[in-house]
Amino acid sequence: MHGKTAVTVNRPPAEVYQYWHDFAHLADFMTNVGSVEDRGGGRWHWRSKARDEEVAEWDIEIVTDEAAVIAWRSVAGSDVASEGTVRFAPAPGDRGTEVVVEVDYQSSEPKVASLVKKLRGDEPGMQLKEDLRRFKQVLEAGEVLRSDGSPEGPDSWRLLHQRPARPLSDAELDELGALR
Amino acid sequence: MRANCWMGVNEVEVQEVPDPKILNRRDAIIRITSSAICGSDLHLYDGYVPTMKEGDVLGHEFMGEVVEVGSGVDNLQIGDRVVVPFPIACGHCLACEREEYSLCENSNPNAELAERMWGNSPCGIFGYSHMLGGFAGGQAEYVRVPFADIGPLKIENDLPDEQVLFLSDILPTGYMGAEMCDIQPGDVVAVWGAGPVGQLAMASARLLGAEEVIAIDHVDFRLAMAERQVGATPINLDQTDVREELLELTGGRGPDACIDAVGMEADHGTGPIAAYDRVKQALRAETDRPHALRQAITSCRNGGTVSVIGVYGGFLDKFPMGAVVNRSLTIKSGQCHVHRYMRPLLDHIEQGRIDPSFIVTHRLPLEETPAGYDTFKHKENECVKVVLQP
Ligand SMILES: NC(=O)c1ccc[n+]([C@@H]2O[C@H](COP(=O)([O-])OP(=O)(O)OC[C@H]3O[C@@H](n4cnc5c(N)ncnc54)[C@H](O)[C@@H]3O)[C@@H](O)[C@H]2O)c1
Numbered sequence: 001m002h003g004k005t006a007v008t009v010n011r012p013p014a015e016v017y018q019y020w021h022d023f024a025h026l027a028d029f030m031t032n033v034g035s036v037e038d039r040g041g042g043r044w045h046w047r048s049k050a051r052d053e054e055v056a057e058w059d060i061e062i063v064t065d066e067a068a069v070i071a072w073r074s075v076a077g078s079d080v081a082s083e084g085t086v087r088f089a090p091a092p093g094d095r096g097t098e099v100v101v102e103v104d105y106q107s108s109e110p111k112v113a114s115l116v117k118k119l120r121g122d123e124p125g126m127q128l129k130e131d132l133r134r135f136k137q138v139l140e141a142g143e144v145l146r147s148d149g150s151p152e153g154p155d156s157w158r159l160l161h162q163r164p165a166r167p168l169s170d171a172e173l174d175e176l177g178a179l180r
Numbered sequence: 181m182r183a184n185c186w187m188g189v190n191e192v193e194v195q196e197v198p199d200p201k202i203l204n205r206r207d208a209i210i211r212i213t214s215s216a217i218c219g220s221d222l223h224l225y226d227g228y229v230p231t232m233k234e235g236d237v238l239g240h241e242f243m244g245e246v247v248e249v250g251s252g253v254d255n256l257q258i259g260d261r262v263v264v265p266f267p268i269a270c271g272h273c274l275a276c277e278r279e280e281y282s283l284c285e286n287s288n289p290n291a292e293l294a295e296r297m298w299g300n301s302p303c304g305i306f307g308y309s310h311m312l313g314g315f316a317g318g319q320a321e322y323v324r325v326p327f328a329d330i331g332p333l334k335i336e337n338d339l340p341d342e343q344v345l346f347l348s349d350i351l352p353t354g355y356m357g358a359e360m361c362d363i364q365p366g367d368v369v370a371v372w373g374a375g376p377v378g379q380l381a382m383a384s385a386r387l388l389g390a391e392e393v394i395a396i397d398h399v400d401f402r403l404a405m406a407e408r409q410v411g412a413t414p415i416n417l418d419q420t421d422v423r424e425e426l427l428e429l430t431g432g433r434g435p436d437a438c439i440d441a442v443g444m445e446a447d448h449g450t451g452p453i454a455a456y457d458r459v460k461q462a463l464r465a466e467t468d469r470p471h472a473l474r475q476a477i478t479s480c481r482n483g484g485t486v487s488v489i490g491v492y493g494g495f496l497d498k499f500p501m502g503a504v505v506n507r508s509l510t511i512k513s514g515q516c517h518v519h520r521y522m523r524p525l526l527d528h529i530e531q532g533r534i535d536p537s538f539i540v541t542h543r544l545p546l547e548e549t550p551a552g553y554d555t556f557k558h559k560e561n562e563c564v565k566v567v568l569q570p
């Protein structure tokens with residue numbers, strides 16, 4: 001599976017790069033990523049978000065890390081084979097930063113294959129696009145905006161499974177809290 | 181709490197729903213003191229806007245008192261009296277920096293749905309479909325307001341609700357419609373639609389110096405209101421050939437600017453094209469009926485401006501592009517960038533230069549909202565604008 005998406009973030013390139021550079025931040029805007037932990041030496045441990053099934057875990061290593069581009073890939077032998085690149089370029093006319101992200105996910109393990117499907121969303125690239133909207137919101141507006149129809153914020157599954165636009169019940173709020 | 185909910189085409193119902201809670205740091209919760217029914221709500225009621233869901237709370241024109249604020253809101257205090265703009269805007273994206281608030285890039289969590297329909301997404305809007313965010317609206321006792329540190333305008337005078345409520349939408353909308361006309365001394369401005377938006381577009385055109393304002397509609401009491409309140413020259417489209425009459429009133433030139441304050445559900449049109457639109461819209465082959473817009477374009481003087489504030493949702497047929505190009509017309513449009521206009525217009529109200537409350541004809545308790553929709557839609561009892569009080 002391959003996904004590629006671009007978004008313009010109204011912040012200076014150095015700031016946008018700096019935020020992504022700390023991979024722990026990825027869990028703040030990637031819907032299906034539960035946590036990313038620093039293991040030192042340019043390695044990060046990823047855990048998918050536990051929703052109703054098991055959690056996938058794998059390690060990635062940073063391949064390139066420069067102000068204009070960060071690239072990573074799973075270490076050899078991981079259940080989830082993933083690689084990704086993010087590029088940061090100044091937008092013309094002081095319009096912030098153009099961010100282009102490319103990711104690939106693969107899995108040979110059937111058990112993990114369904115998790116991989118979750119990671120990439122139902123349509124190739126669709127979840128990535130929603131994740132980048134969240135990334136832009138975090139950097140520009142300071143938070144991922146929730147609505148009554150989409151309480152988790154931008155989310156590819158939720159687009160087609162909207163709640164009615166009416167306030168959440170206490171039970172729904174509790175469930176949402178667990179997702180936070 | 182009680183809230184007015186969309187239950188299907190031509191069906192709204194006041195129901196018991198959960199009280200809104202803070203979901204984001206920049207949220208506030210408002211206890212509503214007044215809200216209103218808008219012509220835009222009729223597009224939802226009549227079923228012309230896709231992505232509505234049974235149970236959606238409606239309403240995007242409202243004001244009230246702050247009862248709770250999130251940790252990221254430091255400009256509002258509990259007890260503040262505020263009017264809330266209908267577009268939800270973050271204040272920090274490129275569009276917000278340009279003061280194009282209704283194009284905010286961060287306020288529609290369902291932007292993907294709008295992108296599929298329109299190529300890109302505008303802002304999120306309270307109570308206005310899932311394509312525009314799926315936010316509960318303000319025809320209710322309480323409402324959650326996202327980005328509350330940017331939107332709500334504090335009212336620190338003791339003007340009654342009715343004089344400031346319309347800062348939430350239709351006064352800025354009418355004003356922006358007139359402002360887009362770039363009115364010069366001597367200009368004649370014609371306005372299609374003498375509904376609430378048209379009335380306030382006419383009043384704004386006067387404020388901005390129009391020499392003459394012409395009102396076009398087919399509802400006599402609305403035309404009479406425009407004549408009485410704004411000094412507009414009325415044209416009843418059922419009784420005369422509108423274009424001929426406009427040429428007569430302007431020495432054969434045509435109005436310098438034409439404002440479409442009707443939108444996608446325009447009535448009539450005469451002759452074969454009207455029949456064509458009725459059939460195509462019924463078959464959903466054309467989504468909107470652009471009679472007023474076509475007439476505004478063909479009536480405008482050479483080199484003039486057509487300002488479109490009536491809402492369109494999808495696709496139009498028989499659009500007179502030849503007239504636009506060959507007669508150098510300028511078309512301007514948009515959902516109103518309300519935030520940009522609230523403070524200056526509040527100032528106009530405080531100074532007594534404009535008083536938008538003249539449009540209010542009906543005041544109803546929230547529980548009677550469904551009757552309010554019906555009365556407003558069918559223009560019964562000389563209805564122009566309905567205000568709801570919980
Ligand atoms: N751009 C924005 O930000 C914005 C904001 C608010 C409302 N609106 C839109 O403005 C429009 C008007 O809103 P309103 O509250 O005044 O609604 P309304 O339905 O009360 O008014 C529309 C008026 O147009 C008249 N009309 C119908 N067909 C006509 C025709 N062919 N020629 C001339 N007049 C005709 C009707 O008789 C009615 O009086 C709606 O489309 C609404 O969605 C836009």
Ligand SMILES: [Zn+2]
Nearest residue numbers: 218220241349
């Ligand atoms: Zn409105």
Ligand SMILES: [Zn+2]
Nearest residue numbers: 270273276284
């Ligand atoms: Zn914005």
